[in-house]
Amino acid sequence: MIQSMTGYGKAVVAFKEKKINVEIKSLNSKQLDLTTRIAPLYREKEMEVRQLIAKHLLRGKVEMSLWVEKDVTVDATTINTALMQNYYDQLRSFVEANAIGQQVDWLQTLTRMPDVMAKTEVETLTDEEWEVARQAVEQAIKNLVDFRIQEGAALQKKFAEKIDNIEALLQSIEPYEKSRVEKIRTRIVDGLKQIPSAEYDKNRLEQELIYYIEKLDISEEKQRLANHLKYFRETMADHAGQGKKLGFIAQEMGREINTTGSKSNQAEMQNIVVKMKDELEQIKEQVLNAL
Known part of the structure; x- marks a missing residue:
């Protein structure tokens, strides 16, 4: 049976506080012309993603996107209060020692100091999370193939x-x-x-x-x-x-x-x-x- 090269597929899966989104669309092309946009956390798996797509989508100009939506309350940046207090003590001692006027916006000054508002944790991709993300990629591919069959x-x-x-x-x-x-x-x-x-x-x-x-x-x-x-x-x-x-x-x-x-x-x-x-x-x- 004939399949069209035009197609669209999307899948959304949940993993803890995240929503993993995968979107794939394809148009006409003599060969498989694949472009990917993958969230930084999953880029180490790009070759595996490409192989999955190439296995099922023989031809077409294919664009694939994988991105993550996080719960804003969980993803909010934590203020490093200990570091902020340390900066405050040092700055106040400097102001008093040098008889500098007290007209200082301490909150604005302190929040601009290095690493006070920075996230220090480094996110790593676990096998469990990748398995969920991989399932999302496979589901998006299946949805696109179903679309192609219909067309x-x-x-x-x-x-x-x-x-x-x-x-x-x-x-x-x-x-x-x-x-x-x-x-x-x-x-x-x-x-x-x-x-x-x-x-x-x-x-x-x-x-x-x-x-x-x-x-x-x-x-x-x-x-x-x-x-x-x-x-x-x-x-x-x-x-x-x-x-x-x-x-x-x-x-x-x-x-x-x-x-x-x-x-x-x-x-x-x-x-x-x-x-x-x-x-x-x-x-x-x-x-x-x-x-």
């Missing part, structure tokens, strides 16, 4: 409709193809009659006419195009990751339709070829989004 089903329905239209148009050429042989013969004979002094060998005329008709014969093109339509359907029903192959098949279909058009010397047949090209062009536009 792919819509693509497949559209492709099937266009393939059916091309097939119907191909079959509609047949009546004109049969009638044009006699029309060509009549046109050539009428042209010769316009030249009173012209003499011609009827047997030679028949030979030349057969040669001319063979040059305009589209039986092989019709057969090859029918085969390509069948192969396109079979490929759609195959496993995901067939987008490139579908693109190649569409190119081959285009070649046969173009050759049919170049051999069509009737307005009705040429109109049908134009309609087939229009249907195929819509396939080519959408196949770029198929995984």
Whole structure:
């Protein structure tokens, strides 16, 4: 079944006082083009995250973000009161010893002193926390793949409709193809009659006419195009990751339709070829989004 390269997935998990958020989105790309934005605590696991994504998302321009929301009451900075008291005692002794005026905003001054408001603890990533974060990454990937499958089903329905239209148009050429042989013969004979002094060998005329008709014969093109339509359907029903192959098949279909058009010397047949090209062009536009 077809999958789209366009997708979006998000997951949020809780770990103690944290909410771990993972968001992944993807667009069209010939290869896997992966960009990550990971919170500092989890950056040591970036390669593992990339491998997880590459395993499930074969192609596409993928952007992945992992960030943390913390409880503000827990994450609030603790004032180092002991250090603050030490600064105060030293500053007050200096002011008194040097007879400096007492017009000092002590609170503002002390809170600006080094390390009074700084967090000294260093956060480390535990195995328990990473396992929770990893599950969030996997869930976000799954949600994105589910999105791709849903979009792919819509693509497949559209492709099937266009393939059916091309097939119907191909079959509609047949009546004109049969009638044009006699029309060509009549046109050539009428042209010769316009030249009173012209003499011609009827047997030679028949030979030349057969040669001319063979040059305009589209039986092989019709057969090859029918085969390509069948192969396109079979490929759609195959496993995901067939987008490139579908693109190649569409190119081959285009070649046969173009050759049919170049051999069509009737307005009705040429109109049908134009309609087939229009249907195929819509396939080519959408196949770029198929995984």
